[in-house]
Amino acid sequence: MIRPASRALTAWLLLAPAMTFLFVFTHWPALASLMESFMSTARPRRPSRFVGMDNYQQALSDPVFWKSLTNNLWFALGTIPASIALALLMAIWVNDRLPGRTFARMAYFTPTILPMIAVANIWLFFFTPQYGLIEQIASALGLPSHNWLGSGDTALGAVIMVAIWKEAGFFMIFYLAALQAISPVLAEAANLEGASRWTYFRRVQFPLLMPTTLFVLINAVINAFRMVDHIIVMTRGGPDNATALLMFYIYQVGFNFWDTAYAAALTTILIVMLALIALLQYGWLERRVHYQ
Amino acid sequence: MDRRSFIAGSASLAAGTQITPLFAQGAPVELSFFYPVAVGGAITKLIDAYAEGFNKENPTIKVTPVYAGTYQETLVKVLTAHKSGAPPALSVQLSSDMFTLIDEEAIAPIDGFVKTDDDKAWLKGFFPAFMANSQTGGKVWGVPFQRSTIVLFWNKDLFKEAGLDPEKAPANWAEHTAFAEKLTKRDASGAVTQWGVQIPSTGFSYWLLQALAIEAGDELADSAGLHTFFDKQGVQDALQYWVDLGQKQKVHPPGVVEWGTTPKDFFEGKAAMMWTTTGNLTNVRNNAKFPFGVAMLPADKRRGSPTGGGNFNISKKASPAQQEAAFRFVKWVTQPERAAQWSIDTGYVAVSPAAYKTKAMTDYAASFPAATVARDQLEFAVAELSTHENQRVTKALTDNVQAALLGTKPVAAALKEAQAEADRILKSYR
Numbered sequence: 001m002i003r004p005a006s007r008a009l010t011a012w013l014l015l016a017p018a019m020t021f022l023f024v025f026t027h028w029p030a031l032a033s034l035m036e037s038f039m040s041t042a043r044p045r046r047p048s049r050f051v052g053m054d055n056y057q058q059a060l061s062d063p064v065f066w067k068s069l070t071n072n073l074w075f076a077l078g079t080i081p082a083s084i085a086l087a088l089l090m091a092i093w094v095n096d097r098l099p100g101r102t103f104a105r106m107a108y109f110t111p112t113i114l115p116m117i118a119v120a121n122i123w124l125f126f127f128t129p130q131y132g133l134i135e136q137i138a139s140a141l142g143l144p145s146h147n148w149l150g151s152g153d154t155a156l157g158a159v160i161m162v163a164i165w166k167e168a169g170f171f172m173i174f175y176l177a178a179l180q181a182i183s184p185v186l187a188e189a190a191n192l193e194g195a196s197r198w199t200y201f202r203r204v205q206f207p208l209l210m211p212t213t214l215f216v217l218i219n220a221v222i223n224a225f226r227m228v229d230h231i232i233v234m235t236r237g238g239p240d241n242a243t244a245l246l247m248f249y250i251y252q253v254g255f256n257f258w259d260t261a262y263a264a265a266l267t268t269i270l271i272v273m274l275a276l277i278a279l280l281q282y283g284w285l286e287r288r289v290h291y292q
Numbered sequence: 293m294d295r296r297s298f299i300a301g302s303a304s305l306a307a308g309t310q311i312t313p314l315f316a317q318g319a320p321v322e323l324s325f326f327y328p329v330a331v332g333g334a335i336t337k338l339i340d341a342y343a344e345g346f347n348k349e350n351p352t353i354k355v356t357p358v359y360a361g362t363y364q365e366t367l368v369k370v371l372t373a374h375k376s377g378a379p380p381a382l383s384v385q386l387s388s389d390m391f392t393l394i395d396e397e398a399i400a401p402i403d404g405f406v407k408t409d410d411d412k413a414w415l416k417g418f419f420p421a422f423m424a425n426s427q428t429g430g431k432v433w434g435v436p437f438q439r440s441t442i443v444l445f446w447n448k449d450l451f452k453e454a455g456l457d458p459e460k461a462p463a464n465w466a467e468h469t470a471f472a473e474k475l476t477k478r479d480a481s482g483a484v485t486q487w488g489v490q491i492p493s494t495g496f497s498y499w500l501l502q503a504l505a506i507e508a509g510d511e512l513a514d515s516a517g518l519h520t521f522f523d524k525q526g527v528q529d530a531l532q533y534w535v536d537l538g539q540k541q542k543v544h545p546p547g548v549v550e551w552g553t554t555p556k557d558f559f560e561g562k563a564a565m566m567w568t569t570t571g572n573l574t575n576v577r578n579n580a581k582f583p584f585g586v587a588m589l590p591a592d593k594r595r596g597s598p599t600g601g602g603n604f605n606i607s608k609k610a611s612p613a614q615q616e617a618a619f620r621f622v623k624w625v626t627q628p629e630r631a632a633q634w635s636i637d638t639g640y641v642a643v644s645p646a647a648y649k650t651k652a653m654t655d656y657a658a659s660f661p662a663a664t665v666a667r668d669q670l671e672f673a674v675a676e677l678s679t680h681e682n683q684r685v686t687k688a689l690t691d692n693v694q695a696a697l698l699g700t701k702p703v704a705a706a707l708k709e710a711q712a713e714a715d716r717i718l719k720s721y722r
Contacts, residue, residue: 043396044395044396044397064691124553128550128553128556129545130485130557130560130562131560131562139483142481144481144483145483145484147545147546147547147548147549149550150494150546150547150548150549150550151546151547151548151698152547152698152700235494236494236495238494238548238690238691238694239493239494239547239694239697239698240691240692240694240698240700241691252687255368255371255372256364256367256683256684256687257681257683257684257687258371258392259684
């Protein structure tokens with residue numbers, strides 16, 4: 001019989017390796033960023049000093065910060081509902097017993113496996129003016145030529161497209177797993193009752209999928225604020241910051257301008273925003289989710 | 293202990309264990325060499341071959357080249373490594389990032405390694421136009437390596453089709469516009485199938501604007517890197533000319549043109565003329581399926597182009613043995629014969645007049661006269677825009693140039709905003 005004290009010790013020892021990594025690589029950097037955000041950036045001849053809220057005030061009066069924040073909100077609005085809806089549609093489609101089902105699943109999942117950098121380079125070709133894939137199709141249909149990534153009106157839309165294409169397959173996998181966990185008895189019962197396909201989806205499948213939807217939604221929100229790889233490859237935030245997202249701007253400030261203190265302040269703003277959104281999602285949505 | 297000193301501590305611990313054996317007798321001095329690639333072609337192979345050749349001739353030194361991405365990525369990697377305490381001893385960086393590197397105390401002056409008369413003669417042997425961006429405050433901080441100017445490439449077949457003399461490039465802005473008008477082709481519905489000219493505006497838009505500004509008679513910044521002149525009349529005229537090509541004459545694609553795909557547009561015959569770095573020369577020679585010409589940029593008030601490209605920089609934090617070894621490698625690579633071969637293989641300008649007197653180069657120039665255009669343009673060249681916090685200042689300019697090209701800001705307002713932002717950034721250095 002093990003005494004409670006030594007059991008607690010064993011538990012802590014078992015937790016220790018993971019906790020250490022979590023603390024060193026997640027919690028401590030987050031705390032350090034928070035502290036650094038109240039300091040000035042150290043330069044070799046000008047050591048870092050306490051500046052209070054200066055960095056945050058700089059953010060409030062920084063037009064590029066506001067631009068990337070609004071861009072990011074549009075990016076979230078453009079990618080999240082579309083990719084979730086698409087994922088659900090694809091999952092229901094490939095969940096049915098249709099010929100070549102495995103192939104269809106694989107095809108939908110492929111974008112997720114590809115590295116984002118490669119994907120962005122492929123899309124860069126699709127969007128190339130004059131001889132890119134989209135332009136070739138457009139000119140075959142007699143539509144006018146357009147510089148998709150080089151014009152401020154369409155550049156953000158173009159990178160949103162890529163993100164949706166990349167994300168939907170990933171979310172589909174979660175929906176597919178959840179769909180397969182739904183008992184076939186329910187479908188049979190619905191059939192006997194003469195429920196239409198749409199009623200079955202709306203009244204049975206969709207409510208049962210809510211836990212998955214919540215999970216996917218949280219992931220989608222985080223991803224919307226985290227994705228930068230394809231921005232770096234495709235537009236570098238241009239033209240004139242039309243596609244600058246918050247994370248990309250933080251990278252620029254931190255690693256191109258080496259203004260680490262200001263970057264830390266921007267990071268803190270981003271974390272607080274994401275934390276608020278997550279709280280909202282859990283607090284409000286969780287109550288409407290039906291867990292089996 | 294804050295995060296930075298923690299990282300620095302653990303990194304120097306790691307570096308310490310690596311470096312100590314180097315001082316043991318007989319072991320070669322090892323150093324890594326970070327370099328970027330900004331043009332098409334097999335540059336990495338050439339660099340690997342240099343390191344191999346040098347290591348063979350110098351068994352006491354082992355240079356390991358590391359391809360580090362674009363110029364911006366290389367700078368990020370080197371500065372990150374510098375801040376963690378274990379930077380590569382040698383790197384190639386944009387010459388215009390000199391002030392940034394000095395401010396971060398990341399590089400050591402080259403003068404400290406120049407000891408013998410031979411060293412001194414070698415350092416004096418470079419083109420003065422390239423040294424302008426390599427020295428400040430009475431010290432030399434970088435050694436010219438993959439240096440360039442902007443040149444105009446033109447497609448001779450398309451010139452012929454348009455009824456132009458295929459052997460004659462536009463000499464001034466008026467001709468340039470007139471040629472571009474003749475070279476722009478539209479289909480029945482009015483959609484453009486071939487553009488007269490392309491001046492790329494992603495990534496290096498400040499550099500292309502600088503070329504136009506020099507031609508219009510103004511410079512973008514002073515040589516101390518403290519003051520910029522973005523709102524001067526010449527700069528306004530330059531940007532206006534560029535904007536008008538796209539929006540008024542409609543002989544240049546509207547909006548922002550991608551730097552990376554511009555050579556491809558040229559190969560595909562979608563652009564009859566393009567402005568790009570001479571570093572693309574060999575790439576164009578290998579991939580253009582039509583006769584092409586290379587010319588100096590057209591003149592307005594004068595001819596002109598900024599120099600560009602990368603210098604060798606030696607890290608301040610490397611050990612003295614590594615610094616010395618890095619210096620020897622730099623000197624070895626920039627010898628006239630090798631500089632000539634490098635220029636032949638890539639299209640970059642060979643960095644010294646002596647390189648153009650070598651047999652390899654005179655033979656090459658005789659068979660391919662385009663090879664010397666960029667060198668001849670050096671006579672009119674001006675140092676590339678370079679200031680303290682260079683990346684930040686150029687971003688302010690790049691954003692506003694793009695805004696003007698997109699038509700979202702009038703030229704004068706865009707340049708005024710860029711100037712105000714640059715003043716704000718540079719204030720604390722004055």
